[in-house]
Amino acid sequence: MSFYIGREASKLWKRICAETVTEINLLAENWKYILGGLICQYIHGLAARGVHYFHRPGPTLQDLGFFLLPELGLDKAYISETVFSFIFLSFILWTFHPFFVKSKKIYTVLIWCRVLAFLVACQFLRIITFYSTQLPGPNYHCREGSKFARLPRPDNIMEVLLVVPRGMLYGCGDLIFSSHMIFSLVFVRTYNKYGTKSFVKQCAWVAVVIQSLLIIASRKHYTVDVVVAWYTVNLVIFCIDKKLPELPDRSNGGGPLLPLTKDNKSKEENLKLMNGNYGDSADWRPRTQINGKVMEDGNVVHVEAVINGS
Template sequence: MASYLPFSQSKVFRTKRKMSGPAMSLGATLDEKTPISWPDVNGNLAMGGGGRSPRHWCDSVDYREVLGFLLFAVFMVVDVGLGVMVWVTFFKFIVAPEEDRSRATWGGMWVAFAATFFYVRRLVRSRADVSLRSMADHAEIFVGMSLVMVFSVNIAFYLHVPTTTPLKDLGFMLIPEQAIDSKWRPVSDLLTAGVPVIFMLQTLFMTRANRCRIISSFFRLATVCYFLRMLTVSVTSLPGPAPHCRAGSPDYYPPTTWIDIVTRVGPIYGNYNSCGDLIFSGHMAYTNSAVLLYLRTLDRNFPGRTASKIRWACGMSYLVVLSVLCIAGRKHYTVDVVLGLMIATLVFFHFEHSWTPLCFQVPNGLLPLADLQRLNAPQWQKRFSMDVTDEAVDELDDAEGNGEEARRLLKANALGLNQVQLIC
């Protein structure tokens, strides 16, 4: 059956069962203390009635595999960085110069550089497994969308009109402004990168498939958030509340040509002091996506009501502190921060598992519980499940290429459990 996760592949090995019909009925044999297999939305087995061991992340960890993954991660960072450089150098050294001789000289060098880049990229990716290629695909899509979002930021900066005072804001009235030379000013940027970095390091103790899946999910969530931010920042440029965005500031350097708009790419080239790109906050959207994914992953691997409450309280406190620092530094208006939190949360619950929004996967919003388990369980679970007869498995084999038909057959053989609303 087709998977909801992009770029996924699976191999199915089926063994004929001798038992026909369910081996037992679901009744009094299931109680709170009996461990049961429970496939979660990602297709991983979770244990109900006790949960997983805290050593789960350390199971089957091969340090040579981790070293290989780190080498590929370094390649991936260099790959996307050089990809951005190919874009920037094309406009800076080929399009922008007016002399034909300069264009010809730099053009030859650029063609050789770009050809070498794409050849090495293709060679390395051809030797990587499916999980690594999927993660690299998500990373490249994220960086590509980041470029488009930066272009929108530069358009907003180009349209920006500096003022001496920012707009009226309740958050500004309640939270004092940080001084320009305050030591707390860069803390918000450090907190924005803190959770993703810590999360990525902890995934090294997972299996490669889970690690790549989680990192890909983060890139997917950030990509969708940046796409939505790209739509909003370029259409309306508000007066920037930051000190460098006010009239008379010596650090105010807006783009003046279209070459500047397409080549100012932040950490790769240019500067960070943009103005007018306010609605909504990229700090909050980026960090909130990482925090939600981090907390949900911890809940799935380390269950426990008390521990979960403590983790979520810490995560929400982290976001509150970041919000206060963004407002105190006058990097965003309060409405930018609130919208960043709201939009990132909605994006998370719709795009955590797939590029297809959840509302399109399940249009009616309801699925039988047994059907939901089988739709997201690994193929071997679907085939060896004691709730599906041999005849149904034979029909499932015939309908393997038709996702809708397979879902219909699975639903027809479900035990008729109560329906649950699919909200996340």
Template structure:
């Protein structure tokens, strides 16, 4: 009874009772499923790349402008370094409350910032891999760059208005990097000595650039992310980042405090001015666990489409003044079950959502 024999086709096996499996059951095998999952992933990446490239061709001007302004922001920070004059540290409540980490532990804040930056960057490209997605990567970075540009523009105006003596170790009195000699030519300024000129800058204090990026990333994930735990952890990391910046004496406390309310206000108002991104939520599953589940979902979708098609045909007949046969209508009601609920569901599905 339990012995299986090959059927007429090479890929089918049947029992003596006449039952058997064929075709899709092979996908459940580990090796075959890995190939199937890889093929599905590759198709998803190709389809997403095609869609994102189309958006990139339409929105490239704004994205390029945002990237160019990142260079302008770095150039402005380099320029204010020529104006910086070292002096005694200002009285600071955060310096009194937090112990100084020391120059040898200054990497802690940079390490956390690097982790936040890379994590957000990778997450922003997850629509290329995951089945569940809520946004287009191009449109997301368009908003992020808009937030960054608005915040950095305010930052440039602020640190050029007043130059404070830098609290960082390389900006204090006696350090060779605290002041820069006048540039020999314009090219020396335009090159901004990247990345050393960015890491060892002085004078660009109010408000913290690290906090601009951190808060923009955290707020963006808070709106478009889906994991509540990660949202809480991201806000916690933003708070820890603030404390590490003060403890490592890279900024005064006022630089961090101003960043907190300025960036949040900028994101709030700029986000309202920008058109809302379309919600691409289409399910929570990533890859199908097995073919049976996938086939079940496909059958449900086909049944729903078939039923909706019949209901919409009858709906259009009524709109056009044509009558529907009463006998046929009663049969449809008996087959479909709850007629009122199905009709409401069909009309709601047929109505497009605004984006």
């Protein structure tokens, strides 16, 4: 038993090392996209903190979701964050599964390049939207009387540029549209396309719907913030996904390390012609020659028999 465990551990370690080398090579070619995406995450956090300085608490706006869904209350506000954290962490773990699992379909670096492209586009639209109009926040810490409802005037530039987790948890003013929904929809749609488990896909969509309702019931966003996120994020992903090159599929146990471009395809075709490999490999099936005619195997016609009438 100990020998078997040791052998499996050795295979796992070799798999991790081989995958690490592959991903490092991909990262060396795509680090600009990863770094650019991470910088945009910081800019988004900076913009969300900046709009908090403009936030002015006021009466909660009339909202259909608030009327239909019972208010969870401040003591149960953690439920929606728990669902979001589960979706967030589950997706991150899935993107790193090629390091540990033999059967895999994606490259970690390439999938994150794609995810960051979706996030950046959606967050750019979000920044424009919530700076256009500041609504009174419906969350408990954004209401009149809360010490977090307004940010005091900053004493120095570092206070503005420093984005802390507390500021992200107690932000106000960045309402339309929901950032939680951006991350959740991008992650679920990405897994829906590149994941392999149908049951997990269905559960993921159910989790996003539940999270949407919990966000409204927790009074963290107005219903419009969630509704706008649903159609905006899906449309953005649909448009960008058509422009990006398709990821190589590893499920067949091979394939190119990176997706082929048109230039690479033309070079491959030229190389085949130079080597005398004309056309498809299907054209090189064994053929049989009968009475001066070349016929493919499986379609041999007995010409002489037909001529003799037998």
